[in-house]
Amino acid sequence: DVKVTQSSRYLVKRTGEKVFLECVQDMDHENMFWYRQDPGLGLRLIYFSYDVKMKEKGDIPEGYSVSREKKERFSLILESASTNQTSMYLCASSLSWPLNQPQHFGDGTRLSIL
């Protein structure tokens, strides 16, 4: 079974702090994704990566950056945390080929910015 592990289930930070969310997958997947989930808005894609050091913006990249130095690890960085970034953050991974693959999710990090 694919395992996607997010470093923290719950995290509390202060406005202006630099925040790192870590995600590790153990199935050698090429693709990794960061989503945020908010009530009434569903899951929205922040960034994704299709290979080491390769990244592309999703639908809501403002205020975030990512890092993928190793294939198994994908980090989401909040450069200067703000209260509107309080949310549930979900990491996922998938194969890039063949087409028609599911995504495998971690358990999420519930981040509160005070």
Next chain:
Amino acid sequence: SQQGEEDPQALSIQEGENATMNCSYKTSINNLQWYRQNSGRGLVHLILIRSNEREKHSGRLRVTLDTSKKSSSLLITASRAADTASYFCATGYGKNNAGNMLTFGGGTRLMVKP
């Protein structure tokens, strides 16, 4: 914006009854996937149906896809209290480098009463 829209947003049934959730989408897709999310946890992949398929079964789950109407339905038969969760449809499409991208709907909250 969300590609898939689930209907209803919330559903409450008695144990043993069937639960039907619907999903509509707007653009062409490679596949449509259904995911389940228990409260406060990550998403778990349930079933994937390709754009050239019309119906698929997995245990107590039955998924249909009508590409002419751009709609899908998820049927859970003989529901159990443990089926209580949120259910999301996600439309799959290809992107140059990543191959397998998903756009999620807002979800249906299912409550199964014992």
